[in-house]
Amino acid sequence: MVWSFYRFGPLLALCLSLGSAVQASDLAASAGAPVKLLVSSQPLALLLGEILPPSAGLQLDLLVAPGASLHHPSLRPSQRAAIADAQRVIWLGPRLEPGLARYLNAVPEDRLVTLEELADMELLQLGTGHVDSHVWLSPENAIQIARVVPGLMSDLDISLAGLNQNMSDFISGLEADMQLASKRFASLNDNSFIAVHDAFAYLRDYFQLEQLGALIDANDQPVGARTLWGMQQRIKPGADICLLDNARYPAGQSEALAQYAAFHKVSVDLSGANYQPGKGAYRRYLNSIIESLYLCLLANSNAGDP
Numbered sequence: 001m002v003w004s005f006y007r008f009g010p011l012l013a014l015c016l017s018l019g020s021a022v023q024a025s026d027l028a029a030s031a032g033a034p035v036k037l038l039v040s041s042q043p044l045a046l047l048l049g050e051i052l053p054p055s056a057g058l059q060l061d062l063l064v065a066p067g068a069s070l071h072h073p074s075l076r077p078s079q080r081a082a083i084a085d086a087q088r089v090i091w092l093g094p095r096l097e098p099g100l101a102r103y104l105n106a107v108p109e110d111r112l113v114t115l116e117e118l119a120d121m122e123l124l125q126l127g128t129g130h131v132d133s134h135v136w137l138s139p140e141n142a143i144q145i146a147r148v149v150p151g152l153m154s155d156l157d158i159s160l161a162g163l164n165q166n167m168s169d170f171i172s173g174l175e176a177d178m179q180l181a182s183k184r185f186a187s188l189n190d191n192s193f194i195a196v197h198d199a200f201a202y203l204r205d206y207f208q209l210e211q212l213g214a215l216i217d218a219n220d221q222p223v224g225a226r227t228l229w230g231m232q233q234r235i236k237p238g239a240d241i242c243l244l245d246n247a248r249y250p251a252g253q254s255e256a257l258a259q260y261a262a263f264h265k266v267s268v269d270l271s272g273a274n275y276q277p278g279k280g281a282y283r284r285y286l287n288s289i290i291e292s293l294y295l296c297l298l299a300n301s302n303a304g305d306p
């Protein structure tokens with residue numbers, strides 16, 4: 001009985017699998033019921049879905065829906081029940097998702113996957129003293145997370161060779177995407193932007209962009225008058241500025257700054273609401289944000305030409 005072989009652990013499972021690129025149907029669960037993985041947020045689900053595409057044998061559920069606050073989540077009883085029901089609860093961890101800690105503290109260690117402990121991520125410290133929790137926007141951190149995913153599943157009845165293949169396909173695809181994007185950003189003559197929500201520092205550093213400031217801090221609080229004033233000092237009078245917005249916030253704060261600069265505003269889908277986890281979905285999500293940012297900066301670059 002194949003099922004019992006898999007029960008003996010990852011090494012034997014690895015030997016038994018054929019090593020080809022995994023199809024969804026390869027991810028067979030033991031007794032017919034899918035393995036339930038509960039993932040804290042949609043962007044993280046998109047990333048994990050590259051390695052663990054949802055299939056008959058694997059169910060990726062979401063704890064916090066896209067659009068709901070990741071910084072200050074408030075979980076309903078049904079969401080708490082999903083925590084109790086999942087075989088694995090996968091989250092970034094108490095430092096990066098502090099609002100979830102009180103809900104996940106009671107989850108037994110063998111069911112809880114805390115990625116900030118396992119993946120070798122580089123965390124950015126923001127000016128406010130906060131760590132930038134939007135680590136999934138860092139291509140490097142996304143790769144570090146991807147690397148640990150197959151190992152996390154080693155005691156579940158899932159084809160590890162398939163997962164390893166998915167992981168290496170994902171990493172090489174993402175690296176190629178980022179090489180292309182880096183070339184495009186390097187060709188710009190104006191690379192400064194303002195973020196509505198201070199979520200884009202990983203991309204700023206990765207592509208060596210200049211961020212003049214943010215209107216809402218990384219912990220979801222509107223920045224104070226002194227910070228706004230400081231940002232205004234960095235905007236050249238009459239300059240075109242790229243404003244990177246994400247749909248969840250009202251336009252009030254950006255309008256308050258409109259007197260200082262003509263904004264090229266682009267909206268990005270930061271929460272990933274427009275995507276379904278699966279192969280290629282995280283890359284489409286990240287590339288779409290990067291493309292929007294690039295086009296916004298390109299418009300400024302063109303406007304700045306004599």
Ligand SMILES: [Zn+2]
Pocket residue numbers: 070071134197199218
């Ligand atoms: Zn955020």
